[in-house]
Amino acid sequence: MKEFRFEIQATDGLARTGILHTPRGSIRTPAFMPVGTAGTVKAMLPQSVRETGADIILGNTYHLMLRPGAERISRLGGLHKFMDWQRPILTDSGGFQVMSLASLRKITEEGVRFQSHIDGHVEFLSPERAMEIQRLLGSDIQMVLDECPAFGATELEIEKSLALSMRWAVRSKIAFGEQASHACFGIVQGGVFPHLRARSAAQLLEIGFDGYAVGGLAVGEGQSAMFETLDATLPHLPSNRPRYLMGVGKPDDIVGAVLRGVDMFDCVLPTRSGRNGQAFTRSGALNLKNARFADDEGPLDSDCNCPACRRFSRAYLHHVVKSNEIIAAMLLTWHNLVYYQDLMERLRQEIATGTVTKIRKNS
Amino acid sequence: MKEFRFEIQATDGLARTGILHTPRGSIRTPAFMPVGTAGTVKAMLPQSVRETGADIILGNTYHLMLRPGAERISRLGGLHKFMDWQRPILTDSGGFQVMSLASLRKITEEGVRFQSHIDGHVEFLSPERAMEIQRLLGSDIQMVLDECPAFGATELEIEKSLALSMRWAVRSKIAFGEQASHACFGIVQGGVFPHLRARSAAQLLEIGFDGYAVGGLAVGEGQSAMFETLDATLPHLPSNRPRYLMGVGKPDDIVGAVLRGVDMFDCVLPTRSGRNGQAFTRSGALNLKNARFADDEGPLDSDCNCPACRRFSRAYLHHVVKSNEIIAAMLLTWHNLVYYQDLMERLRQEIATGTVTKIRKNS
Numbered sequence: 001m002k003e004f005r006f007e008i009q010a011t012d013g014l015a016r017t018g019i020l021h022t023p024r025g026s027i028r029t030p031a032f033m034p035v036g037t038a039g040t041v042k043a044m045l046p047q048s049v050r051e052t053g054a055d056i057i058l059g060n061t062y063h064l065m066l067r068p069g070a071e072r073i074s075r076l077g078g079l080h081k082f083m084d085w086q087r088p089i090l091t092d093s094g095g096f097q098v099m100s101l102a103s104l105r106k107i108t109e110e111g112v113r114f115q116s117h118i119d120g121h122v123e124f125l126s127p128e129r130a131m132e133i134q135r136l137l138g139s140d141i142q143m144v145l146d147e148c149p150a151f152g153a154t155e156l157e158i159e160k161s162l163a164l165s166m167r168w169a170v171r172s173k174i175a176f177g178e179q180a181s182h183a184c185f186g187i188v189q190g191g192v193f194p195h196l197r198a199r200s201a202a203q204l205l206e207i208g209f210d211g212y213a214v215g216g217l218a219v220g221e222g223q224s225a226m227f228e229t230l231d232a233t234l235p236h237l238p239s240n241r242p243r244y245l246m247g248v249g250k251p252d253d254i255v256g257a258v259l260r261g262v263d264m265f266d267c268v269l270p271t272r273s274g275r276n277g278q279a280f281t282r283s284g285a286l287n288l289k290n291a292r293f294a295d296d297e298g299p300l301d302s303d304c305n306c307p308a309c310r311r312f313s314r315a316y317l318h319h320v321v322k323s324n325e326i327i328a329a330m331l332l333t334w335h336n337l338v339y340y341q342d343l344m345e346r347l348r349q350e351i352a353t354g355t356v357t358k359i360r361k362n363s
Numbered sequence: 364m365k366e367f368r369f370e371i372q373a374t375d376g377l378a379r380t381g382i383l384h385t386p387r388g389s390i391r392t393p394a395f396m397p398v399g400t401a402g403t404v405k406a407m408l409p410q411s412v413r414e415t416g417a418d419i420i421l422g423n424t425y426h427l428m429l430r431p432g433a434e435r436i437s438r439l440g441g442l443h444k445f446m447d448w449q450r451p452i453l454t455d456s457g458g459f460q461v462m463s464l465a466s467l468r469k470i471t472e473e474g475v476r477f478q479s480h481i482d483g484h485v486e487f488l489s490p491e492r493a494m495e496i497q498r499l500l501g502s503d504i505q506m507v508l509d510e511c512p513a514f515g516a517t518e519l520e521i522e523k524s525l526a527l528s529m530r531w532a533v534r535s536k537i538a539f540g541e542q543a544s545h546a547c548f549g550i551v552q553g554g555v556f557p558h559l560r561a562r563s564a565a566q567l568l569e570i571g572f573d574g575y576a577v578g579g580l581a582v583g584e585g586q587s588a589m590f591e592t593l594d595a596t597l598p599h600l601p602s603n604r605p606r607y608l609m610g611v612g613k614p615d616d617i618v619g620a621v622l623r624g625v626d627m628f629d630c631v632l633p634t635r636s637g638r639n640g641q642a643f644t645r646s647g648a649l650n651l652k653n654a655r656f657a658d659d660e661g662p663l664d665s666d667c668n669c670p671a672c673r674r675f676s677r678a679y680l681h682h683v684v685k686s687n688e689i690i691a692a693m694l695l696t697w698h699n700l701v702y703y704q705d706l707m708e709r710l711r712q713e714i715a716t717g718t719v720t721k722i723r724k725n726s
Contacts, residue, residue, distance in 0.1 A: 039682060043689040045670065068657065068682045076660055076678050084674045275689075294431065297439055307408065311447045315439050319402060319431045326406040326638075329689055 004140075004183045004210055006242050006263075010352045014234070014261040017351035020242055022140050023181045024080070025087045027055040029242065030258045030347055032340045033090060033266040038063040039073075039083040042271050043329040044337070046085045052306070052334065053341030056088040056140075058266040061133050062097030066116045066123065070136040078138030090266070091139035093130040093172070093187075096215075096247070099148045107147060109164070127171035131184075141183045143213065144172035149191065151220040158191040165189050166203045173207050183210035185244060191216060192225050194232035201236035211242040214262070218248045226253065230260045251280060251343055255363040258347050259356065270340045274333030277321035279308075281339070286314075288332065293318035306338040307331065367503075367546045367573055369605050369626075373715045377597070377624040380714040383605055385503050386544045387443070388450045390418040392605065392626040393710055395617070395703045396453060398634060401426040402436075402446040405634050406692040407700070409447045415669070415697065416704030419451040419503075421629045424496050425460030429479045429486065433499040441501030453629070454502035456493040456535070456550075459578075459610070462511045470510060472527070490534035494547075504546045506576065507535035512554065514583035521554040528552050529566045536570050546573035548607060554579060555588050557595035564599035574605040577625070581611045589616065593623045614643060614706055618726040621710050622719065633703045637696030640684035642671075644702070649677075651695065656681035669701040670694065 006029075008018040020027040034041045034049055036057045041049045049057060059079055064070060073082050080086055095112070098105060102114035104122075111126030130145035146165040149158050169186050176184040186204035190196030204212060214233055217226045230245070237243055244264035245257050254265055270280065277288045281301035286293075288300075296314035308317065308331035320328040350356035369392075371381040383390040397404045397412055399420045404412045412420060422442055427433060439445050442452055458475070461468060465477035467485075474489030493508035509528040512521050532549050539547040549567035553559030567575060577596055580589045593608070600606055607627035608620050617628055633643065640651045644664035649656075651663075659677035671680065671694035683691040713719035 038686050038688060039679070040688050040690045043693075045690065045693065046674075067686060068678070072658060072678070075658065076676060082676070082679050082682075084679075295435065295438065311409075313439060313445070315431070315435070316402070316445050316447075319445075323401050323430060325401060325403050326689055326692055327403045327408065330406075330408065330693070 003181045006211070006240065008240070010354070012351045012354045013259065013357040015259050015347075015351045015356050016239075016261060016263060017348045018263075020263075022088045022183070024140055025055065027088060027264075028344075028348060029263040030254075030344055030351075031055060031264050032254070032344045033058045033264065034337055034340075035060070035266055035268045035271060036083065036085070036089075037268075038067065039079065041333075041337075043275060043326070043333040044271075046083060048334060049085070049337065050087065052337040053345060054337065056090060057085060059089050059091045059137065059139065060097060061091050061094035061130060061137070062101065064137060065094060065125075065133050066118050070133040074136035074138075080138055088140040089138070090141035090244075090264075091134045091137055091143065092246070093143040093145040094125050094133070095130070095146050096148045098125060099150070107164075109167075111145070112147075127168040128175040131172055131175040135182075139182065141185060141211070142176060143185050144169045144187055144209075146187045146189055146215060148189075148216060153191065155191070155193055155196075158189070158193065159196055162189045162196055162200055166200065169204060170207055173209065185209055185211040185213050185242075187213045187215040187246070188233055188237070189216050190233075192221055192229050194229070197229060197233040198236050201233060205236075205238065209241070211244060211264075212237045213244040213246050215246045217245065218253070223253060223256070227256050227260065230257060230262065234261045251340070252363060254343065255347065255360050258351075259360055259363055270336035271333050274336045275329040277328065277332065279317075279332050279339075280336050288314070288317045288321040288328075290318070300335060301339070304335060304338060304342070306335045308335040366544045369574070369603065371603070373717070375714045375717045376622065376720040378622050378710075378714045378719050379602075379624060379626060380711045381626070383626075385451045385546070387503055388418065390451060390627075391707075391711060393617075393621045393707055393714075394418060394627050395707045396421045396627065396629040397700055397703075398423070398629055398631045399446065399448070399452075400631075401430065402442065404696075404700075406638060406689070406696040407634075411697060412448070412700065413450065415700040416708060417450075417700065419453060420448060422452050422454045422500065422502065423460060424454050424457035424493060424500070425464065427500060428457060428488075428496050429481050433496040437499035437501075443501055451503040452501070453504035453607075453627075454497045454500055454506065455609070456506040456508040457488050457496070458493070458508050459511045461488060462513070470527075472530070474508070475510075490531040491538040494535055494538035498545075502545065504548060504574070505539060506548050507532045507550055507572075509550045509552055509578060511552075511579060516554065518554070518556055518559075521552070521556065522559055525552045525559055525563055529563065532567060533570055536572065548572055548574040548576050548605075550576045550578040550609070551596055551600070552579050553596075555584055555592050557592070560592060560596040561599050564596060568599075568601065572604070574607060574627075575600045576607040576609050578609045580608065581616070586616060586619070590619050590623065593620060593625065597624045614703070615726060617706065618710065618723050621714075622723055622726055633699035634696050637699045638692040640691065640695065642680075642695050642702075643699050651677070651680045651684040651691075653681070663698060664702070667698060667701060667705070669698045671698040
C-alpha cells in the first residue's frame with residue numbers, strides 16, 4: 001500500500017484544502033514550504049521552524065550535493081537526522097540552481113555538466129543522478145530533473161527545452177522506480193505558452209507522478225502572465241494529485257494561485273527578506289532600516305504572535321537591523337515565516353468554510 | 364534600606380560563593396556575565412541566554428550611547444525593556460571601548476572627546492556623563508569611568524593615569540549619588556604594579572563603593588602576571604563586597620581568579636568564538652572548521668545538554684560553519700555560553716562543598 005496519499009477535504013471554486021499524508025507526517029494544504037537550502041532554514045532552529053506552523057520544508061539538491069555532499073549526508077543518516085528536521089522534506093532536482101548559480105554549464109541529452117560556484121570543481125547532474133542524490137538525502141518528495149530555460153527565451157527555444165525536460169522526466173521516473181513511502185513529482189514546463197503547457201502536462205500524466213509541479217514561473221513574466229499560465233495549465237492536471245507552484249512567491253501571488261487550485265508553494269522571500277531587514281505585516285511590507293522606526297515603541301505587527309512581535313518594539317528591530325546584529329535576521333525571519341504560515345492557515349480555513357472565493361475575490 | 368546586597372554563603376580558601384541580591388533578581392556568584400554589547404548577546408534570543416544559566420548580562424555604554432543613544436533607550440523604557448532582558452544588567456562606563464574602538468581621542472581632566480567608530484560624529488564622555496548614560500539605560504550595576512592605559516605603558520604613565528582615574532572615580536560616585544536599588548562599582552587600576560594597585564584600592568575604599576572591579580588586566584600581560592596582580596590586589600579589597608575581574612577570560616583564567624577570591628566575570632570569548640566556529644568542550648577547545656569533523660557523527664560535547672550537543676553532530680556543525688550559515692553562530696554561541704555557565708555552577712558547588720581548592724589545585 002502506498003503510504004503517500006493526498007486527501008482533499010474541501011473545495012471552494014477551484015481552491016482546495018486537504019492533507020498530504022506521508023510516513024513522516026501530515027502536510028496541511030495549501031502549504032507553504034520554508035526553504036532550507038543548505039541543511040538549514042537560514043537563521044532559524046528547526047524547532048522554531050516547526051513552531052511557525054511549517055509541516056514540510058524544502059532542501060536544495062544543488063547546494064547539498066556540492067557541500068557537504070549527498071553520499072556524506074547518507075552516511076550520516078540522511079538529511080532529516082543531519083539537520084534535525086523529522087517531518088517531511090521536499091527536495092528540488094538541482095536543475096534550477098545549476099542554471100542560476102553554476103558556471104560553465106554544458107547541457108547535453110545525457111545531463112548537465114557544470115562548475116561548482118563554491119570551489120570550481122566540475123560536477124555532473126543527470127536525471128538518474130538527481131534522483132540518486134535525492135534518495136541519498138532521504139527526501140520525502142523528489143522532483144524530476146528538468147531544464148529551466150531563461151526568461152525571455154523564444155517559443156522555439158522553450159519548445160525544444162520542454163522536449164528535453166520531458167525525456168528527462170521519463171528517465172527520472174524510471175530511476176525513481178516504485179516506492180511506497182516516497183513521492184516523485186513531475187514538473188510542467190512550457191513558459192507562458194498555453195499549448196506547450198498543455199502538452200507538457202499531458203506527457204507527464206502519461207508517465208504518471210504522485211504530484212505535479214508548475215515550473216518556470218516567477219522568473220520575470222509578471223503576476224498576470226503567471227496567473228494566466230496557471231489558468232491554462234491546472235485544468236490539464238488531475239484534480240486528485242497535489243499541485244505545487246515552484247518558487248512562488250509574494251503573499252498575493254500565493255493567494256491568487258490558491259484560488260486557481262495550487263496546493264503547495266516554496267519561496268525564499270520570507271527568509272531572505274528577513275535577513276535584509278524587511279518584514280511582511282498585516283499593514284503591508286516594512287523596511288526596518290527606515291529611520292521612521294527609530295523611536296517606534298509599537299510592535300512590528302500587532303496581530304502577530306511571533307517572538308519579534310510579542311517581545312520587541314519596532315525601535316529595537318530598527319536598531320538591530322541597522323547594527324547588523326544576527327538577532328535581526330533571527331527575529332525578522334521568524335516573523336516572516338509566521339506571517340506566511342498564518343496566511344496559509346487563513347486560506348485553509350476560508351476554503352474549508354467556503355468563503356475564500358468571496359473574501360479573496362480581487363486576487 | 365539598601366536593596367542591593369551581597370551575601371557570601373560559603374568560602375573555600377580564598378574562593379567564595381554567594382548571592383548578589385538586586386531588585387531585578389539574584390545573581391549566583393561566582394558569576395559569568397555574557398556580553399550584550401549593543402543590546403543583544405550576539406546570535407542569541409534573551410530567553411535562550413537565560414536558559415544557559417546566566418543571571419546577569421553586561422551592556423556596553425560606548426556602543427549604546429552611539430547607537431541607538433542613551434536618551435532614546437530611556438524614552439523607550441530603558442535597556443531591559445528594549446532588549447527584553449528583565450534580569451540584572453551591569454554596564455561598563457565606556458572608557459575601555461573609547462580607548463580600543465574610537466578615533467581621535469583627546470583625554471583631559473574633564474573627560475574624553477572622541478569620534479564614533481560608526482559614523483565619525485564627535486562625542487564626549489566625562490565621569491558625570493558616563494553615570495548619566497548608565498542611569499538612562501537603567502543599569503543595575505554601574506561602573507565608574509576610568510582611564511585605561513595601553514598595555515606596555517611605563518610605571519610612570521600608569522601612575523599618572525591611575526591618579527586621573529581616581530579623581531574620576533570620586534566624580535563618578537558623586538554623580539551616582541545614593542541609590543537604594545542600583546549599585547556603583549569602583550575600578551582598581553595600577554597595571555601590574557602591586558603598590559599602585561594597593562594605592563588604587565585604598566583610594567576607592569575611601570570613596571566607598573557597592574563593589575570593586577579589577578580593571579586593566581587581560582590586556583596582554585599573560586596569565587601568571589594577571590594572577591600575581593590579583594594576589595597583590597584582592598587582599599586590599601573588603602571581603603564583604605563583590606569583586607569583579609573585568610574582561611576575563613579563558614576558562615582557566617576564570618578558575619584561577621575564582622580561587623583567588625573573584626566573584627564576577629565578563630568576556631566576549633564564548634560569544635565571539637562561537638561566531639568564529641570555535642567551541643569550548645570538556646575535552647578542549649575545538650575549531651569546527653577543521654576538516655576532521657566533516658564525517659564526525661558524534662556530538663560536540665557528550666557531557667553537554669545544549670541544543671547544539673543534543674540535536675546535532677559535529678559533522679553538521681562543521682558543515683554550517685564552513686557554509687557561513689547563521690545557525691552555526693547560533694548553535695556554537697549557545698554551546699559556549701552553556702559551557703561557561705556550567706563551569707561557574709561547578710565552581711559554586713565545589714566552593715559550597717569545600718572541595719574547590721583540592722579539585723583545582725593546579726590552577
